[in-house]
Amino acid sequence: MSQAAKTYDPRRFETTVPYYSRYRLGYPDLLIRRVIAHLGLQPGDAVMDLGCGPGLLAIPFAKAGMTVTGIDPEPAMLDAAAAAARDAGVTLDLKAGSSFDMPAGIGPFKLVTMGRSFHWMDREATLKILDPLIAPGGGIALMHDHHTKTAENSWRRVLHDLANRYGRSESFHVQAREREDFRAHESVLMHSAFGHLERISVFVTVPRTADDIVGLAFSLSTTAPQKLGDRKDEFERELRAALAALSPDGRFEEIAEMTALIAVRE
Numbered sequence: 001m002s003q004a005a006k007t008y009d010p011r012r013f014e015t016t017v018p019y020y021s022r023y024r025l026g027y028p029d030l031l032i033r034r035v036i037a038h039l040g041l042q043p044g045d046a047v048m049d050l051g052c053g054p055g056l057l058a059i060p061f062a063k064a065g066m067t068v069t070g071i072d073p074e075p076a077m078l079d080a081a082a083a084a085a086r087d088a089g090v091t092l093d094l095k096a097g098s099s100f101d102m103p104a105g106i107g108p109f110k111l112v113t114m115g116r117s118f119h120w121m122d123r124e125a126t127l128k129i130l131d132p133l134i135a136p137g138g139g140i141a142l143m144h145d146h147h148t149k150t151a152e153n154s155w156r157r158v159l160h161d162l163a164n165r166y167g168r169s170e171s172f173h174v175q176a177r178e179r180e181d182f183r184a185h186e187s188v189l190m191h192s193a194f195g196h197l198e199r200i201s202v203f204v205t206v207p208r209t210a211d212d213i214v215g216l217a218f219s220l221s222t223t224a225p226q227k228l229g230d231r232k233d234e235f236e237r238e239l240r241a242a243l244a245a246l247s248p249d250g251r252f253e254e255i256a257e258m259t260a261l262i263a264v265r266e
Contacts, residue, residue: 008100008120010073013053015225016218017076021054021084023215025145027115028258031202032060035111035141035260038200041066045110048133050099050126051117055081055092057143061113062090069106073098099126107133115143118185127192139264140194142185145256146201152253155208158242159217166235168222185261194263201259208252210243 013020041047043065049058052070054077062068062085070092072078078094085092097103099121112130114121130140147153160168189197214236217223228235244250 008098010098010101012120012221013074013224014076016221017054017074017080019215019219020077021056021080023212023219024056024116025204025206025254025256025258026056027060027143028202028204029060031143031200031258031260032064034200034202035262036061036064036066038198038262039111039139039141039264040137041110046108046135047111047113048106048109049113049115050130051114051120052081052092052094053077053115053117055084057113057115058092059085059088059090061111062092063088066111067093069093069095069109071095071097071103073101099129102129108135108138109133110135110138111141112138113141113143116145118142123185123188124192127188127194131193134194137264139262140189142189142261142263144259144261146259147254147256150255152205152255155213155243155246155252156254158246159213159239162235162239162242163217163220163223166223166228166231189261189263192263193265196264196266198262199259200262201257203255203257206254206256208254210240210250210252213243213252214239 045066047061047066047068049061049068049070052058052072055070058068058070058081070081073096075096078096081092081094095103112134134140147156186197189195217239218225221227223235225232
């Protein structure tokens with residue numbers, strides 16, 4: 001059994017739901033359009049969003065005319081995705097499941113998206129499971145956000161340093177990146193059936209407040225309310241104090257590169 005399988009917790013994001021869609025960065029429409037164009041998707045094409053959360057990817061692809069299946073192990077996330085889809089006026093086929101417990105009878109899909117979720121999976125096993133579910137000419141898109149080291153993003157270091165003191169650095173996926181045998185997503189994909197890779201990215205800049213940053217912290221698995229437990233209020237006080245020292249006027253900025261790592265069969 002892989003380490004990812006051993007540490008898999010389907011309820012890991014249970015208490016992040018009220019914060020996730022409100023404080024996580026959304027994926028720009030331009031990025032969605034470029035992924036669709038790159039893969040030659042047409043209205044009605046089937047898309048699976050694996051680890052869909054509250055629908056940050058599923059809904060934009062549905063708005064673009066795709067037939068979208070969203071899969072997530074957290075019931076509250078599926079409820080949030082359903083509510084967001086209703087508000088957006090689109091239809092999603094939402095199913096309980098995960099890469100470790102894929103629903104039966106699904107597929108084929110022209111595209112499988114994973115937004116900030118691939119690192120939680122047994123990546124090699126997941127790609128083998130997805131291979132027969134992805135139609136000829138289809139592919140995978142790993143969607144993420146990357147942050148340039150720049151003064152505007154200095155609040156992120158404040159958040160990371162504090163989170164590390166509260167146990168972030170002890171989490172499996174953080175420790176895994178420090179191992180000598182760690183393999184990046186690109187390596188795992190290149191040694192799979194989906195070995196041809198290209199990356200698409202769009203840069204965004206977003207104003208942030210201290211409230212936004214606290215909410216973002218509570219949307220992360222490593223500083224989720226359930227993870228912090230009775231230290232939640234103490235964590236928030238320390239974070240707000242550190243942010244006030246960094247920016248007394250309470251205004252911040254986030255500069256992010258929103259990316260799609262696209263993998264198709266060679």
